[in-house]
Each structure stands twice: as structure tokens, then as C-alpha cells.
Amino acid sequence: MSTGWLLLGVLCQYVPPHLFWPAGFIAMSLPGALVLNAVLLLLWLWQRPLWALLPLLLLVLTWSQHTRYFTLNTPDAQPEPEDQRIKVLSYNVRVFNVYGHLHAHDPGLPEKEMTWVAEHPADILCLQEFYHDKTDRTYNSRKRIGKEQGREVYVGKALVNHIGAEFGLAIFTRFPVLSKGTVTFDRPTKNQVIYVDVKLPSEDTLRVYNMHLESMAIEEKDVAEAVQSETGLKTKGRNIARRLKGGFIARSHQVQRLLEHIEASPYPVLLCGDLNDIPSSYTYQQLRRQLNNSFEAGGSGFGFTYNGSLPLRIDNQFFSPELELLQFDVRQQIQFTDHFPVEATYLLTRKDF
Structure with a gap:
């Protein structure tokens, strides 16, 4: 049974949820199958060593699934000149906690939070749930993160409210911006992907994407209520399942459009942002087939990026093979929002693309 669960979970990562939505739930359960297989391996090694051959074989065959959740990479020496490195910050800033209940x-x-982000040494900042209000010193983020720090900015506006404040995505960069744009989805949504093409000191061009895909739309308190009683499981559980289903389907459409855009890029690609999906999902698998994942390549430990009781890694950086990852870190000590900042340093290793 555990073998079938594990293999089915891996298979369902390749099934678009908009064609068969139960695949999203099966793939989401894969971490449980991986843990169960590891437990069985230890159990059989202790009691019946011959029986341990099957879970051992499965462990070897699915090793790349395990390293999506836990890695033990060690930093390499970085002899490259400082001016050739590309320092990147990706961070869901939660509208800089502008609402009273967020900073009560x-x-x-x-x-x-604004000071920390503005003074961060990154050359490129990809911010999700961005907020800008030019009438307020604290929230004048275009000026504080951009102009005052010598960075250009491109904002993808999802909403402009009645006072003219902007909500959406933002890319700040110290490199000259050659072009910019938005990846459009085929269905109405406030979620989006924006990109800029930047000229590096090496004279090469890099395309940087900032994404915020469809939300999971679930609250921790709803999950807690769902598991605490039979009544909660029937009411809250049904609602959670419905929202998860909608998210699986929406993201499977969105990632297809995003990949089409990435495949057409004439330049190496760096993709940052809030995926709103876990490493065993169809969304993650599709991106990983085209790009390298920075946590898998250079992370250490579990790398959880959600600042809450749910152990989730939903914020990511992906990169083209033409880029070399020098350093990666999830800054879990920075707890301004419900996401942790994700930092990385890259080197563009080839020219003439």
C-alpha cells in the first residue's frame, strides 16, 4: 500500500490538475508517503533486513523527491570578483504591514520592515504583495527602496485604491533595465507575473521574473478547527478542500502560460517569487523540468519559507543552467511578515546567448 501511494504521488506531479483535479491532492500527500517509506525502511532493517530492500530501493529511486524538502549543501568558496556576482532578494512583504491589525x-x-528591505544589499529585489503610497514617508517604497538606493523599479499594479496607493508586484534593480513587461494569464485574476531584462556589468542580459501565483486561500485557524472535531472536519474541511482544488486548477493554467513565456526568452532566466504551492506539486514539477531550484542546489535543512505553524516551502528562486548558484539562504530570523525572505547569489557563467 505504501509503495503504491508513493509511486502514485510521484506520477500525479505530472498530471495537470485542470485536467484531473484529484491529482493535486494526491501529489500534495506525497511527503507523507516519503516519511512512511523511511519509517518502514528503519523498521525492517531492525526486524527483517531482507524486507528492507524494497523501501531502500524506493528511497534511492525517489531521492530527488526527498531533496526537495531537505538538503545538506555546504557553501563553496567564492573566488569570483564581487562585481560579477548577482545578489538577489525575493520577499513577500505583506503590503509592508500597512493595515492596523498587522502591526497592532x-x-x-x-x-x-521598510528600512530592512530598502537597505538590503541585493542588486535585484523581487517583492510580492508590494505596497506603495507616495503621500506617506513610511510607505513611499518606490523612493525608499528605489531612488534613494540607486535602483530602478518596475511595478506590476494589481490594484490602485482610492488614495492612489499601489498594490501588486515590484522588481527593483541596480542594473540598467532594457525592457519590461507582464505575463498575462488566460483567466481573470489579481495574481500575476512581471519581468525585466537587465544589462549586467559583463554586458550580458538577464531576464528576471517575479511571480505571485494563485493563493492556497486557506487559514491556519481553519486547518486547526478542521482537525479538532468531527463537526469542524465536515464544515471547515470541506471548505478547505474546495479552495485547494480551485488553487490547484488555477496554478496549473498559470504555470503553463509562464513556461511558454520563459521558453521564448532570448536570455538566461531568473525566476523568483511566491509559488503558493509545495515542492511535490504539478506547478513546482513543471518549473523544475525547465529550471534549477536554488534551495535544492544550495540550501541546507528544510528551508521552510512560511512563517507560521504549517511547515511549508512555497517561496522559491529558479534559475537557468547558464547561471551558477554561489549562495542560498532562507532568512528565518527575519519575521516581519508571514513569509521569510529568500536570498541568493549567482554568477552568469556563459556569454553570447
Whole structure:
């Protein structure tokens, strides 16, 4: 049974949920199958060593699935000149905690967060749930993160409210911007992907994408209520399942459009952002077939990026083979929002694309 569960979970990563939505739930359960297989391996090694051959074989065959969740990479020496490195920050800033309930426990939180982001040494910043209000010193993010720090900015506006404040995605860069644009989806949504082509000091061009795909649309308190009682499981559980289904389907459409755009890029690609999906999902698998994942290549430990009780890694950086990853880190000590910042340093290793 455990063998079938594991193999089916791996297979379902390749099935688009918009064609068969149950595949999304089966793929989502894959971490449980991986843990069960590891437990069985240890159990049989202790009691019946011959029986351990099957879970051992499965462990070897699915090793790349395990390293999506846990890695033990060690930093390499970095002899490359500092001016050739590309330092990148990807961060869901949660509208800089502008709403009162987000900073009720610490009125100074928005200013602390804005200062930390603005003064970050990254050459490229990809910010999700971005917020800008030019009338307010604290939230004048275009100026504070951009102009005052010598960075150009491109904002993909999902919404402009009644006071003219902007919500959406933003890419800030110290490299000259050659062109910019938006990846359009085939269905109405506030989620989006934006990109810029930047000229590096090496005279090469790099395309940087910032993504925020369809939300999981679930709350931790709903999950807690669903598991605490039979009534909660029937009411909250059904609602959670419905929302997850909608998210699986929406992201499977969105990632197809995104990949079409990436495949047409004339330049090496760096893709950052909030995937809103886990490493065993169809969405992640599709991106991983085309690009390298920075956590898998250079991370250490579990690399959880969600700042909450649910152990999730949903914020990612993916990169083309023409880029070399020098360093990767999830800054779990930075707890301004419900996401942790994701940092990486790259080197473009080839020219004449």
C-alpha cells in the first residue's frame, strides 16, 4: 500500500490538475508517503533486513523527491570578483504591514520592515504583495527602496485604491533595465507575473521574473478547527478542500502560460517569487523540468519559507543552467511578515546567448 501511494504521488506531479483535479491532492500527500517509506525502511532493517530492500530501493529511486524538502549543501568558496556576482532578494512583504491589525502588536513594524528591505544589499529585489503610497514617508517604497538606493523599479499594479496607493508586484534593480513587461494569464485574476531584462556589468542580459501565483486561500485557524472535531472536519474541511482544488486548477493554467513565456526568452532566466504551492506539486514539477531550484542546489535543512505553524516551502528562486548558484539562504530570523525572505547569489557563467 505504501509503495503504491508513493509511486502514485510521484506520477500525479505530472498530471495537470485542470485536467484531473484529484491529482493535486494526491501529489500534495506525497511527503507523507516519503516519511512512511523511511519509517518502514528503519523498521525492517531492525526486524527483517531482507524486507528492507524494497523501501531502500524506493528511497534511492525517489531521492530527488526527498531533496526537495531537505538538503545538506555546504557553501563553496567564492573566488569570483564581487562585481560579477548577482545578489538577489525575493520577499513577500505583506503590503509592508500597512493595515492596523498587522502591526497592532508592534506599531513600529512597518518602518522596521521598510528600512530592512530598502537597505538590503541585493542588486535585484523581487517583492510580492508590494505596497506603495507616495503621500506617506513610511510607505513611499518606490523612493525608499528605489531612488534613494540607486535602483530602478518596475511595478506590476494589481490594484490602485482610492488614495492612489499601489498594490501588486515590484522588481527593483541596480542594473540598467532594457525592457519590461507582464505575463498575462488566460483567466481573470489579481495574481500575476512581471519581468525585466537587465544589462549586467559583463554586458550580458538577464531576464528576471517575479511571480505571485494563485493563493492556497486557506487559514491556519481553519486547518486547526478542521482537525479538532468531527463537526469542524465536515464544515471547515470541506471548505478547505474546495479552495485547494480551485488553487490547484488555477496554478496549473498559470504555470503553463509562464513556461511558454520563459521558453521564448532570448536570455538566461531568473525566476523568483511566491509559488503558493509545495515542492511535490504539478506547478513546482513543471518549473523544475525547465529550471534549477536554488534551495535544492544550495540550501541546507528544510528551508521552510512560511512563517507560521504549517511547515511549508512555497517561496522559491529558479534559475537557468547558464547561471551558477554561489549562495542560498532562507532568512528565518527575519519575521516581519508571514513569509521569510529568500536570498541568493549567482554568477552568469556563459556569454553570447
